[in-house]
Structures are given as structure tokens and as C-alpha cells.
Amino acid sequence: MLAAIEAGGTKFVCAVGDETGRIVDRIKIPTTIPEETMTEVIKFFKKYTVKSIGIGSFGPIDINEDSPAYGHITSTPKLAWKDYPIVETMKKAFGVPVGFNTDVNAAALGEATFGAAKGLDSCLYITVGTGIGAGAIVQGQLLQGLSHPEMGHILVRRHPNDSYEGNCPYHGDCLEGMAAGPAIENRWGLKGAELSEREEVWDLEGYYLAQAIMQYSLILSPKKIILGGGVSNQKQVFEAIHKYLPEFIQNYISLPELSSYIVKPGLGDDSGISGALMLASRALENN
Amino acid sequence: MLAAIEAGGTKFVCAVGDETGRIVDRIKIPTTIPEETMTEVIKFFKKYTVKSIGIGSFGPIDINEDSPAYGHITSTPKLAWKDYPIVETMKKAFGVPVGFNTDVNAAALGEATFGAAKGLDSCLYITVGTGIGAGAIVQGQLLQGLSHPEMGHILVRRHPNDSYEGNCPYHGDCLEGMAAGPAIENRWGLKGAELSEREEVWDLEGYYLAQAIMQYSLILSPKKIILGGGVSNQKQVFEAIHKYLPEFIQNYISLPELSSYIVKPGLGDDSGISGALMLASRALENN
């Protein structure tokens, strides 16, 4: 069996399955403190003969194999998890290869293997939820370098009629500060799900996400863009992106027809956990 | 011998050498019309026994091997070269494998193999000259997907005291429209080289380039950033980038010490031609 963990800030999803993406058992465990959460995680996997483990994790994390902090969750605001060596914990418990990457890189890998970008060697997975993050597959490999990408905090141009100051603790009005779920709630005074009928909300959201997609496309040139996360449940967001993206790009690059280029996750909520399964599979191969 | 071509808008640099980066002969040929320029190019290489050819080209170009227009220079404003099948021309003349990529991807490959990023599997090469472009190596591979990156045209935030409208024919005030050599000349009324003493010129230039580097770093996380092109001859530009980049990033990601992270090309003017030699070498290996 391959073991997969989607380690999130509110819950851990654990699954066992195989390299075809088939999941045979899964469990959700609340994210409390490592001692509690990881004990439950290990207990779940101990029911199986685990050949390798893949972890897609919330971050920031250290994915540089030459670093002494490799396999750690690093400077997270969730203090109980700061500097937590999640890879080491799993290696000690199971003695098998462990693949480790960000939740969004894992989701991109899941979508590129089994989902909306199946068969493509390149895609971008963006989540717009409590925060904004993105992962990517480039020439079949997970996008990483000095560290993993932090695409949610890119600069955007403020809409001339938008006076919301932004709520990113670092940058104020970066993309995440202007367009993640909490920014929507702060700006309009209601949760995103309660604003479905308010056209101007999703038009503005599309204005910022279209800018982000322009930057991502010019810099990475992905073959497919997958937009997930709570906010992507508002289908008007896709319409607004389709409206604004051509206004920003001005035909400078030619993109495929937008409704098939920027799409929902093909795997629904399973992009991340399926990608983690693939991280396990790759860890086994590389061993 | 490996053959290398750095195909530029004003001149073609052609060289023969080997996979260690050694160049044994080279020539510069003016870029006029394909019939003239390519005749000279072929004549030069015919003096040698060419095993494979690498081309780093001005663009836009088609580098998608599955595309019918693969190997063409596509929608360039240099009309004589529009849709010109440069790869096919060289294949017909020499019957050897041809590697083909953008000038800036080639330069990134050259720097990652022999230059300032030697030994790294990741780097970003930015040129700020007549235009702005960038190429990258990601996990040892050339960055490409749907097409090649077009990083010069990302959106930047206008400096509050800058009233220059920008000169990009597509976007007006995108990065290239605000910060390439011609934008500097337009805004200040003198050529860049004549503005060395004007501190405010290079401060503003650094303001825009720091924004670009922030976006590139958040999205690609390169291990080293190499800044070339005519404008990078002003060393004050590096100082201004060092000043503004931390103001934009706000410690959200940690970067290496900036003076060793953002550097001049290790190969001087030879990044591109050396990278083209590596494209030739890779084309031979992949054959």
C-alpha cells in the first residue's frame, strides 16, 4: 500500500491506495498539536503494510533535501507545529521512503496525473480559500528551487474603485490580502458563501485573480490552470476572470479558449490527497 | 564540433565549440533578411564538421515539438523573419539534431552550466536591454510549458511620483513598458548610458525591477538571479534593487544575501552563445 497525507491547518486527510490513484481507505483527523494528530495518523497507517509515504503539507515547509531542516514544517503561525519534523516522524514510525512537498504542489501533481490536466507535463493549481496558494508541474516535475513557490503573495494593482486596505499581515494589499476568502469577508461584511447574489463582489474578485493568472502565465506558461478552494465554488469568479484576463493580456500571448484553459479541479476535493499518493509512488521509485 | 547560434534582432552570433563550453571559432553576422543572414550562417558552419546545432533565438518562437510551427520564429515585428522556419533551414543544411529555445532560456542554461549559477539546478536569467525578457532553469530543465515564458510583460505598480505613461505597444505600463532601455530614454530624454550620474533614474529603475524580481521569486523560487543586458551596466541598479526588494517582500520569504543572490552574468556577453552550445549538446544526447 502507498500512504498519503494531506496535512492541512484544520485537518489531516490520510489515505491508503495505489499508484493508479485508487484509494481504499481514508480518514480525517483534526489538526490540534503534533503529539495528538500524528499519533492518530500513525495509528491509521499501522493497519496497513505501507511501502512508502507521500505528504502534501501546509507551510511554509523545508523541501530542500540538502538542508538540515529538510522535512520540517518551518515558520508557520500555528505555533505547535513550528519546526515540526513531520518527515522524520513518519520515517521513524514506518522505516519507508517519504515524499514531501507543499499541499498545492501535491494538488498540481494529482491533477496532472489523474485530473483536469491528466497526461499533461505542465499545469498550475491555484487554491483560493482561507489563503491563496499555487503549485505547479513544469516539464513533469514539481516546481521548486531555492524553496517552494509562494505565489499567493504576488503584487496586484488595486482596482480604482476598491478602497479595501487588504489584510495580509506582511504586505497588506498583495493578492492574498485582497482576494482570499477572509479579504472578501472583511471587505463586504459577509462570508463569501452569503454573497453569491452580489455581482460586484465576484467581478472584483475576478479582477484580482485575472491579474494573478496573467503573471503566472507570463512567467510559467502552464498548459492548464486549475482553480480550486472555497472561493472557486462561485462560478461567477470564472466568468469575471474570462472577462478581465484578455483586457490585461491584450493579445500579447495567445492562450487556449479560456473556458477549457482555466477549469475546476477534475478530482473535486481529492486533488491534494491523490497528489500525495503520487508523491509516495515517486518516493518509492527514487529509492 | 558543436554549433551554436545566438539569433538576435540586430545580429546573429555563431560559434563552434564543445560541451565543456570551449569556443574555438566565432562570427557575428548582421540580422537583415533570412536569405542573406542564414546564407552567411550556413557558410560559417560549413567550414566545420558539425555534430549538432543549438539555437537560442529572439522571439516569439514556437518551441512546442508537437506543433506544426515548431522551430519557427512566429509573430515577430521583424516582418522578414515572421514565420521563418529556422530549425528546418539548419536541419536541411546539416542533417544533424537541432536544439531550439529562446535566447534568454539559452542564457539561463549557459549561466547554470558555466557561469554565475554553475552547478545549480535552478536559476533565472533576466535581460534588461531594448526589451525585457527572462529565461529559467527549473530542476535542471529549461522552463517551458504551453509556450516559452514572456516574463518581461508582467504588471508592475506605478511609482506614485512617476507620470511616464509607458511605451509597451500592448500594455503601456507593463514592466518592459516602464523599465526597458527605450522607456528610460523616453522618460528622461537621454540614453541610459548618458544618465549614469542621475541617481533618481536608477532608483526608479530598481523600484520596478525589484517588483519584478519579487514576482519571479514568489512564483519560481530560483536559486540565483542573473541580471544582464545593457541597462545592467549601471551598477546603481543593483543597489536600488537591494534597497526596494526587502521593502516589497517584507520578510515574507527569506532570500540569500542579495549581493550574492542577484548578480551579473558570470560569462559576460557569452551567456547566450554558451547556452546555445549546451542546447546543441543536449540535442545530441537526446537523439
Ligand SMILES: Nc1ncnc2c1ncn2[C@@H]1O[C@H](COP(=O)(O)OP(=O)(O)O)[C@@H](O)[C@H]1O
Ligand atoms: N461557496 C463559497 N463561496 C465563496 N466563498 C467560500 C465558499 N465556500 C468557502 N468560501 C470561503 O473560502 C474560505 C475557506 O476556504 P477553503 O478552501 O474551504 O478552506 P481552506 O483554505 O482553509 O483549506 C473561507 O474564507 C470561506 O468564506
Ligand SMILES: Nc1ncnc2c1ncn2[C@@H]1O[C@H](COP(=O)(O)OP(=O)(O)O)[C@@H](O)[C@H]1O
Ligand atoms: N551603460 C548603459 N547604461 C544604461 N543603459 C544602457 C547602457 N548600455 C546600453 N543601454 C541601454 O540598453 C538598451 C540596449 O540593450 P542591449 O542589451 O545592449 O541590447 P539588446 O537588448 O538590443 O540585445 C538600449 O536601450 C540602451 O540605451
Ligand SMILES: [Zn+2]
Ligand atoms: Zn502577502
Ligand SMILES: [Zn+2]
Ligand atoms: Zn507589455
